[in-house]
Amino acid sequence: MKHHFFKALITSAVLATGAGTAATAAECIAPANPGGGWDFTCRQIGKIMFDIGAVDQPVQVTNMAGAGGGLAFSHVVNDQNDNADLIIAASSATTTRLAQNAYAGMTADQVRFVGAIGADPGVIVVAKDSPIQNLTDMVDMIKADPSSVAFAGGSAVGGFDHMKPLMILQKADFTDIKSIKYIGVDGGADAITQTVGGFTQAMTGDMSEVVGFVKSGEVRVIAVLTEERVPGFEDIPTAKEQGFDVVAVNWRGLYVPKGISDEKFEEWAGKLQQVADSDEWKAAMEANGLAPFTKVGGDFQSYVDGLIADINTMSKELGVIQ
Template identity: 35%
Template sequence: MLLARFGAAFCVAASFVAPAFAQSQIDNPECIAPANPGGGFDLTCRIAQTGLDPHVDAPVQVTFMPGGIGAVAYNLFNTSRTDDGSAIVAFSTGSLLNIVTGKYGEFTEKDVRWVGTAGADFGAVVVRADSEYKDLSHLMSDFSADPASVVVGAGGSVGSQDWMKGALLLREAGASPVDMRYVAFDGGGDAIAALLGGSIEVYMGDVGEMVPHVESGQMRLLAVLSPERLDAPFAEIPTAIEQGFDVEWTILRGFYMGGDVSDSDYQKWVDAFNAAYATDAFAQVQKEKGLLPLNLAGDELQTSIEKRVQNLRDIATEAGLIN
């Protein structure tokens, strides 16, 4: 809550300056990046460290806890640190996929408390500028008639996030994800080179990485897999949803806490995130770190995570990745 301004005489006499923001009182706030320094989890914690600074009463410290692409941290916060009210842990949509496919052991998405988001990137359906596919409907028609007639590629193996984007499109086209003709590459750069070289016809990428390629005129986005249209430079690109195909892929980055954290401690973090989301400064931090705004905290994020995980579980089951 902002404090009211008082007269100049009072300000001179006052022995303190009122803070610009109400601050959550969190003892020794910590963000755990479940990986080595550098990479997405580190980036996620740095957004919390910088973006929440005006909204918590002590600096957020970043700690690294590598192991199992998040598995070590997830297990720790489901065993010995389940009630730690001072710590948040970074996660991504890839973490949710690991939960679904059992890579985090016996624990599920219901064993932790999802706190807030750092931002997001979104999936994109990409073709060469001279591709025969001028819109998503044409591609979906071919997926429906003969899924194996289209060569799809991306920087991830079967069951990865990039593979999941293609699987969702095939399912929406009435085809089975197991029938997708998919080529896996070591990374997005290799997949883009294959697209430009003609080895694949469709690249399942992310919006954030496409800016220079779209501006160069070499590639075209048939759709962004976001809930709504994005701002420039993607404002003219329709979503899959508005083209009649209920497919969304959000690469979500955010934070969770142990499942036994008190409501009071949990709410302090939620309040801090909501306060940050209301500022231009937080949006600037997201932009500088290459993320797009997707600001969810508390119950809103909890509901969103449950829906996303169930969707992942359905696709993974249909594709034979899990029973």
């Protein structure tokens, strides 16, 4: 039933966009309405690919909102499995939903993840006067008394913000994740307010949500969840530096249909790498508050596979999924 529902929605979505472009022009599906993160990914990456000569025609963008990305995913798997001229915008939300079986039973191995070339870094934040100075302090407090540290985040229970501190605790061999207090609120600003006000001991979210509060001195970021320190915030240590090998970012990237050839997959990976290396993409990241995060080809697929496995396991432990 869900499949037929998706098919009906796909038909209307494609008709609405007037998708009848030249066969040789690449298409990028943004699984959301214009204006959001997936739309930004398609339009910026597609434009830069053409501007730098990675493709010889402008990339056509099709907006296909529905089911939190599930409509587009279903369309690609069922109807475009061997379309070598198709790329699809993706982010951390894509992998979280796949890990939690939110796409009507579809799985991540039904497509191929090409790469990510920018990200909003994950952060763990405390109030300016908090006794917690670093991740070790936080983990030690939780191990001594799991109820001593409550987190606020802008995603629902089981969402990506919730998962970030749990990933850190997992690396510290703490397994009783159901005992961790998490309050899901309406966005990062509300989560910061909870922490500044003393209602929670820490906030879990993205760098873009906390920059203003950091600059005003209301909070301290005790860890950024990236491979390397974030440009402009070099005084904030990574979780990896502190002994917790966790990379959790809201990455911006692409997947492609599974049925395309390895040669075509590598070709798309190369084009994405060209964008990542361009001055145009560096300017786009700076203008939109993204940090460098480049994983392309097989390296990125391995990262996605590991992330989905971790989130799936923790989601089951939390009771978010069966």
